[in-house]
Structure formats: structure tokens, C-alpha cells
Amino acid sequence: MTTVAVVGGGQLARMMAPAATTLGVTLRVLVESPEASAALAAHETVVGLPGDPDAVRLLLADPRPDALTWEHEHIPDAVFDVAAELGVPARPGREALLFARDKIAMRQRLEALGLPMPAWRRVETEDEVEAFLAVHGGVGVLKTSRGGYDGKGVRIVRNPSHADEWLAAAAEGGAALLIEEMVPYTRELAIQVARSPSGEVKAWPLVESIQRDGVCSEVIAPAPRLTPTEQADAETIARTIAEALDVTGMLAVELFEVGGRLLINELAMRPHNSGHWSIEGSVTSQFEQHLRAVLDWPLGDTAALAPVTVMTNVLGGSRTVLETAWPQVSDPGAKVHLYGKGVRPGRKVGHVTVMGDRVDDVRRRAAHVAAVVRDGEQS
């Protein structure tokens, strides 16, 4: 029986399970707790942390997995060492993953590839921040090179003193900092590609990602009102990155659209929130494709199945009702996904996907069902 081992117990690992069941693949997941989102859905679970070599050995025990992969980028080097020792291919590999984990390494590498991105520089002092602000309109986006996500580790800076605290933390051994120009983007887009070790690459349609409070709120696939070249430009960018960085599995490239130009914002080397629409909306979902790619199986068709698919996140609120709201979900076309996670305000606890013909209509439907799942029907 083909087996894939996964590090990480969140919803991204959880959503690999239905795809694995269908493909006849056993999914063995290293989860941080038996209550983790992925624990119930996984075929086999090992409870432990990736920093614990014993847990990693259990994850890779006989029957030996055919591949080892991740649902996040924070993988200790020791995991790669154990995988190499046991002969289990780690995909994506250590070198590729660095560029999804470290924004300075990523910016340097993409710059060397000549790919389009916001102006940026590494900063260690207030003077460096000041110099950057001086030539970029007095404003910049300060980021920690590591550990940021969903708006964490990102701060708008209009005065060098705004960077003081973070600079001090970096100087004391914290994550290094970079500053980027504040791009006057019209919207955020994202593209997903999958790449297999054999070199096959497949791209999905470019999507629009709508953020609220730094967190992805909605994804529209394909992105409406694209210029004639944007899909091809985005595919070229993503393919270039996947090939140059030797990415295997899924790669998400988050992009700023500035006029008709695309600038690279972030990378993720795993299934990504901006690709959840593909579960129903594409012939092959990003979760199925990720498994196929890390197993070096032929990749599936990435065509969209409807003129428009909208995915809306369900973020935990003060009274998230989740599955108790099911009887109130009156839209028969809405696909509700619940992650089986404890609710905290702002936490992603599920999503809703709707397919249809008209963007406005489909967005309205998805948002309504997401609100019902979160708060119950408003009477």
C-alpha cells in the first residue's frame, strides 16, 4: 500500500485525507495533539512534534512511507536527516523549503532570477530603515524574515522609530528583518502550481484573494477582469520559481497586481488557502495534486469546472456555531467544509465554496453561508 507521511496536524493535512482515501493512499500524519484537526481524518496518526526524533522515526517506521511531506514550512533540519537516513524522499526538500520559510533568502533568490517583486532590503538599524523610507515615499512594510503568517510578523512603518522594538529583538538573536516598499496594488492575486520530481508542472487558473485584517477572507477563481497576459505571466513566474528552487508538491505564489503588472508577495510550498476552491472547483484539487506530486505520479488536470468558484473562509467569532448551524444552511449548492478545530476569534475553522456563473451572485451566496455557519441564521 502506498503511504505518504505528513508533518503537521492542521486543516491542510486534514484536507489531504479525503484525497488520499480516494487515491488508495495511506496518509500517516504527525500531529501535535490527538485533538488536532488532522488527527481524526488521518488514516494513521503519530502524536508528537517534528523536533522530537523519536516521533519522526515513528512517522517513518515500517511500512516505510513512499514520501514525506509537510503542511507547513517549519521543519527542523533533523527531520531531513532522519528521512535521508531511512531513505524516505522528503518533498519539498530542505533547500527548497528554506525559501518558503525565510523571506530574506526568498527575496535574494528571486531577485537573482530576475523575477518581479517589490523593492526591498534587509535592515538591521534605524538608519537603514530611514534610508529605505526616504526613497520609497516615507512608508515601508517591515517583516520578520521567519515565523510570520496571516498578518503576523508584518508591520507598516512610517517612521524609523516604529521599527525600534523589532530591530532590538533582531539584534538580540530574533528573526532578521527586511523592509519592502508599500506597493500601491489594485488587488492581491495568487497562483498555484504543482511540480513533480520528474519535472512535470501544472498550473491552476490565477485567483483573486481578498484579505481582511491581514487574513485571507475570500478567493475568487478565476480572478475576474484579468488582462490578456496576466495568466501567462503568473504561470511563468510560478513555473520559474518551482523549477529554479526545485519545489516538489504544491507551490502557491501570492502576487500584487499593480496596474497590469504582477509583483511577488509571498511563497508557500504546500497546499494553501488560496487553492481551497480547487477541491470542488477544479478537475484536480490541490490536495490530490500534492499527493500525486510528492509520489512522482502523473499530475491531474487543473481546469476549472465552472465559470466562477468562490471560497469564503469561516473565521471563529464570539459564537461560532459550526456544525450545529447545518440545519440552517439553506443554499443547496454551497459546499461547507469544517475543520473540526476548537474555536478562537479569528481562527480559520472552516470554509464555504460555491460555484456558479456570476461573480457577484456566487460571492453573496458563499458569504451568506459562511456567516450562517459562523453565527447561525440571522432572524
Next chain:
Amino acid sequence: MTTVAVVGGGQLARMMAPAATTLGVTLRVLVESPEASAALAAHETVVGLPGDPDAVRLLLADPRPDALTWEHEHIPDAVFDVAAELGVPARPGREALLFARDKIAMRQRLEALGLPMPAWRRVETEDEVEAFLAVHGGVGVLKTSRGGYDGKGVRIVRNPSHADEWLAAAAEGGAALLIEEMVPYTRELAIQVARSPSGEVKAWPLVESIQRDGVCSEVIAPAPRLTPTEQADAETIARTIAEALDVTGMLAVELFEVGGRLLINELAMRPHNSGHWSIEGSVTSQFEQHLRAVLDWPLGDTAALAPVTVMTNVLGGSRTVLETAWPQVSDPGAKVHLYGKGVRPGRKVGHVTVMGDRVDDVRRRAAHVAAVVRDGEQS
């Protein structure tokens, strides 16, 4: 957490697991062995037989399931008694299930409802068989009332003496027998409906089911070349049965098409092979819908997503290669489903679904991939 308990460890229970994971429902399955198809995919498993009251009590233990359902109709009465004692709704219920388990009871009931079906009668003696053959062109289809499936328990009879052995077995306490006219059907069709305890009913498009050696080989959805009334006629038949028999969950009605007329062949009160196309081919799959129906949640949209969807079964052969054939599956649009079952000749071990625009093209593609999965690429 919402929980659904299922009796039966085959691929039908297995294919409920991806739907349950997505819906945020815990699927607890009573499997006959830890190697059963459903065991790996289920969220929680209890190993045992439905005839064992202790196993059934474990299946229904706290946290108490919200509903109890089945992937087959062979449910001992004691299971219903335990469910009633513990307050777990059994769906479909004991009375409904009888009509899916006992062909004589089913024929009697449907006849009373005035529904169209082949001429039939219960037979206990050679004389009764002879009398039936005399008025139905000298040929009939002898069936055991219980226990038949996939061509088992069915025999063509052209001479009363062909029935001797079965008549003797029935007289000695075996399953009662019925004989049906041999219908000169042009093809076999099937329709799926789901019905919830609240009375909501949804029907899928009528499909064509192509049998080989008494086993479903291919399903084409929707059935090509339907007359203007066949979809509505089939929906009326299925809805009438679902309501009159108080079916909850999925109901499959297998039909003979004779000219433009539909005659009822068999019933199944569960997800059915003729509905597997709906996993990719419909907004809501029969597996998701079954869970929604037995939980009395609103039912999902049953529209087809492509002009044509074809499902081809993978039957075990002398050298079924299954997942080792994956690298040879060169059709990126083919959706391969493997059930994780041991291979025996003729056993259903997986299926392949392809969606597209032209029936011939889609059939050819699905058949090719099913052959590759079964036997490996022919060089």
C-alpha cells in the same frame, strides 16, 4: 461533534469518509475485520459483526452517534432494538430496509402502489414455475427473495426442471423464490434519490448502467438518448417509493427500459454503484447526501457538473496492479478511486470517473484507465 455510525466495512462505507471529513462529521464504522476497505478511512472503527450485540453497543457508545446507518441491507433485527433502546435514530429504518432485502416483500409492496414492474409471482413448486413460463414465452428469471447481489441468486429458467434445486432448498428453509418475466429491455437505467426524515427529496439525473456478467461495469450520467418523459417518470417512481416506504438516506432504483417505458428491477437503500459518478460529476455526491439525509440536514444540489460523466468499475483480474499502475495513468482528467481491498477475480476493487462533452470519447477514456489500473499499460 456530530457523529454518524455505519454498519459495514466495504467501499460504500469507505467512500462516506471523505464526505464526512469535509462536513466535519465523525464517521464511526463497524467493520468485520481491521483489513476491511472502510477500516483505514473511517475516523473511528469498531471491529465486529452486526449480529454481535456487544459490537453494536460499542458502535453506539458515547459520544452517542446522531444517526445510525448501513452500507448494506443485511441488518439483524437486534441492531434496531439496541439503537431504539439507546435512542439513536436508525436510518433507513427496519420497515423500509425489509423492502430492499426481500424481493417478494418489495414486489408486493410496489404492486400495491401501482408502480410499473415486470410480471412476477412467488413460486414454491415446479407446477407454479411451469404455469408462469407457459404464459411468459417459456422463459423466466428465477430469484431468491433474499441474499442475491451482482448476479448471484438469479437464474434464467426455460424449463421447470431448471428450478428443481432451488425449489428444494427453499422448501428446506432456504430463501423463498420468485419468478419474473424476462423483460425484453433495451437497456438498464438507474435513478438515485435521497430523502430526509423531514421529507425533503432530491433526485439525480437518470443514468444508464451497463452490466457485464451480471455485474455493473459502466455507468453513463445522464443516460444518453432519453425520451422527453423518462427523467420525470423515473423521479416519480423513486419519489413514490421513498415516500411510501419511508426511506431515509439514499435510494437507488434500478430500472429496465422497455421501449420508452420504465419497469422497476431492484432497490437499494444506501449509496449504490450506479451513483459513484456523483462524487465528481454532481454538485453533491451520493455519499455526502446520504450523511446529510440521515442527519436530517438540508439536502444538497444534485445537478450534474458536465454534459457527461462516465464511471467504469475496476474489477479484479488475474494480475490487478492497482496503485502500482499509477505512474502509467496518463490521462490527466481521469479520477481513479481505489478501495484498498484485496484482489479476487471479478471483485470490485476500484473505479474510474471521467467527465467530458462526448459520450463515446469519455467512455473510451474511462475504460482505458480502468484497464491500466487493472492490468498495467499494454505495450
